[in-house]
Every structure is written in C-alpha cells, then in structure tokens.
Amino acid sequence: MLTHRLVGSIMKSMKIVDMFILLTSAMTLTVIFSACPSSKDKPAGAALQPVEPAGEKASITVALSDKSPNARRLLNYLADEYGNHIISGQMDTSWSTNESSDMIARVYADTGKYPAIKGFDFIQLPYDRGWDQIDEAIEWWEGKNNGETLVPGKRGIVTFCWHWRVERKDFYTNNTSFRIPYKDGKLDVSSEAFAVMKDDLDKVAECFMELKNADIPVLWRPLHEASGGWFWWGATGSAPYIALWNYMYDYFVNECELDNLIWVWNGQNAAWYPGDDVVDIAGYDVYPQSAKDYGAQKALFTATESASHAKKLVAMTENGEIPDPDLLVRDGVAWSWFMTWNDGLGAPEGVSDKDNFWTGEYHNTNDHKRKVYNHDYVITLDELPDLTAYRDS
Numbered sequence: 001m002l003t004h005r006l007v008g009s010i011m012k013s014m015k016i017v018d019m020f021i022l023l024t025s026a027m028t029l030t031v032i033f034s035a036c037p038s039s040k041d042k043p044a045g046a047a048l049q050p051v052e053p054a055g056e057k058a059s060i061t062v063a064l065s066d067k068s069p070n071a072r073r074l075l076n077y078l079a080d081e082y083g084n085h086i087i088s089g090q091m092d093t094s095w096s097t098n099e100s101s102d103m104i105a106r107v108y109a110d111t112g113k114y115p116a117i118k119g120f121d122f123i124q125l126p127y128d129r130g131w132d133q134i135d136e137a138i139e140w141w142e143g144k145n146n147g148e149t150l151v152p153g154k155r156g157i158v159t160f161c162w163h164w165r166v167e168r169k170d171f172y173t174n175n176t177s178f179r180i181p182y183k184d185g186k187l188d189v190s191s192e193a194f195a196v197m198k199d200d201l202d203k204v205a206e207c208f209m210e211l212k213n214a215d216i217p218v219l220w221r222p223l224h225e226a227s228g229g230w231f232w233w234g235a236t237g238s239a240p241y242i243a244l245w246n247y248m249y250d251y252f253v254n255e256c257e258l259d260n261l262i263w264v265w266n267g268q269n270a271a272w273y274p275g276d277d278v279v280d281i282a283g284y285d286v287y288p289q290s291a292k293d294y295g296a297q298k299a300l301f302t303a304t305e306s307a308s309h310a311k312k313l314v315a316m317t318e319n320g321e322i323p324d325p326d327l328l329v330r331d332g333v334a335w336s337w338f339m340t341w342n343d344g345l346g347a348p349e350g351v352s353d354k355d356n357f358w359t360g361e362y363h364n365t366n367d368h369k370r371k372v373y374n375h376d377y378v379i380t381l382d383e384l385p386d387l388t389a390y391r392d393s
Helices: 069-081 101-109 132-141 192-213 238-255 298-305 325-331 366-373
Strands: 014-025 028-036 090-092 117-121 157-161 218-221 263-264 282-284 313-319 338-340
Touching: 069 263, 090 101, 101 366, 117 132, 132 157, 132 192, 192 218, 192 238, 238 263, 282 298, 298 313
Parallel strands: 090 117, 090 338, 117 157, 157 218, 218 263, 263 282, 282 313, 313 338
Antiparallel strands: 014 028
16 A cells, blocks of 8 residues: 555535537437536537447547557456446545545445446645545555455556646636636647646656556546536647647556556547547447436437447446446447445535535435446446456457
C-alpha cells in the first residue's frame, strides 16, 4: 500500500443528469441532453444512423497493440464476454473513505455478491493528489476492500473517471470561468491555462505510473459527458474537447508510456468522438428520466455504437437504474458493463433518496438489486477469471 501524501478534504459535487431521446424518423436518431437544474440550453445532438443489432461480436474492434500484457488480457476478456454477459460495477465514494461510506459493503449486504468492477475518481486531485484513490485501486486489484480479502484468489477490475477541478474550483461550467485554451484551431500550449492543465495531467500520470508499476490495467474514462456542456471541458464545443482528448492521449501513451490504460470515451454525442485510433471502448452514462426504469436502453446503446467507424465495445459507463438482465437478453443489447453511481455524502445505509443511487429503493429496489446480482447473465467478482493469466494475444 502507498502512504497517503496529503489528507483529502471531504467534498461532494453530485450531478443528476436527465436525458431523453428524440426519434426523428425510423432511420435517424438524435440524442438531446439537458443538465438539471442549471443548464437551460440544450446542445443539438448529432444525427446517428442505426447499425446492426447488438451482440454481433464478429465485427467488434479490440486493439491490443501498444498495451501492457494485463491490459490486453482485460480487453480480451471484455471482448469474449461481450453479448454473453454484462459485468457488474459499482462507483466508489471518492470524496470519502471506505470506513465512512463503503459502497462495496453495501452492495454485498443487499445482494450477497460483490461487483466485478469498482469505479474511482480523481475528483480530490487538488487536495490529496489522487493517492487515496490509487491506494484503494491497488487494494481492489488485489481482491481486497477496506483491508479485507473478499473472494480468495479473485482480483477486481479498476476503472477511473475524473471530475476535473482546476485549481480547487468547481468542474461545473456555471461555477467556473476556466475553459480549454484553444486558439487558431489547436490547443494554446503557450497559455497560462494550458500550464495549469498540464500540471494536473502530470499528477494524474504520476498516479497511473504507480498502477503501471503494479501491473494493473485501468479502464480510463476522462472528459466524460462533454457534449452536455455542464462540465468546463465541454463548454466551448467539440473542437477544443477533441484537441484536449488527443493531447491527453498522446501525452499519456507516447510520452509517459502508460500502456496499462484502456481508453473509454463517453462524450455522449457522435460529433464529439475523437477517433477510433484514440478510443478503445465507447460508453454512455444512462440516468433514466423515470425512477425504477429498468429498460435495456437499446436506443442509447445503438447511438453509442454508431459513433465510431470501427465497431467498438460499448459500456454503460454510469447508471442510476440498473437495466434488467432479462430485458437485455430479450432486446439483444450487449452493454459490456454497468457502473451504478454512488450514494450521497453521509447517506445512512438503507435510506431512499434521489441522490442515493444504490442504498435505499429510490432508484433500484432491493428485489431488483438481488435479481441483477444473482442473475446468470451478470458477472460478479466471484465469477471473474484470473486476469493475470487470461490470453494476451
């Protein structure tokens, strides 16, 4: 375990995202977003053409070159399960500690199973440089949570996102004046704003180097939900966003040689897709408008799949309601994994509230949670293979 570098400040910035889909014709689908409650202007979605039915794995694109052996193993495992199972995931409370809000323990208490994937976040980067989350990620890969071995011989899958606070400011567009520095059609690398971003990228790279040195693959999901415009990295349009994505990819992969990263894009709009050569997996954050909507979300899956020219694996990279496995099978919707969002700050276990995405029964009833985690179609921690011995070619 690493020694914590600084004490993290316990803070919370939680979002509730409402989304809806407008079917403009039988052949064209447009996705429109609104962020509640502050965003009044809804950015136009990109026209997305329907593609073949989900689950046709023959045309799935999985790029293994330039990945570490364990990253290749994880990608191969995800590809092999695609359309055969969905992998369970739970988001950590990254502004808090396991001792005060243990999401993994809450999942087990309600279902008798542990999730296969645990989600982490660099939201506390300005306060503790991300080391608390790195400690917990290493522990999770070792099959532990809060110091306890969960299932002997099993390793958990690690994923990271980043609610990017610049200079301890908020990441919401309405609460910060910070924007991507962009000039003459490219990143303004001579600007003060770029220097600030670069310093943060250096800190994240340092964290990921710890995981690389421990031979831990990471499902890395930066700059999420950009097209909604509610985060600063999406406030100035797709061109600056794509330029920042490409810079980050080049810096982490080619300069820092972080070959343990699997790049997961969920810009939520095809016009914001940075390119097949810099994306490994496409994702979508799904928060249904209606509580307890356990539908398969096939239209969102299809729209996400069609964003790339090569057919990428598609994941439900965040969710409120967990899709019903029976409906996924019935509708042929092959989400690679789901990642249920966490509970609100200080939320007691079992309390039903709109900000508690796991505990209580506002979003997911206890019966539904038990059904999901004990369903044959759902992979839990105890069912994962040895991800250090899986095929790597």
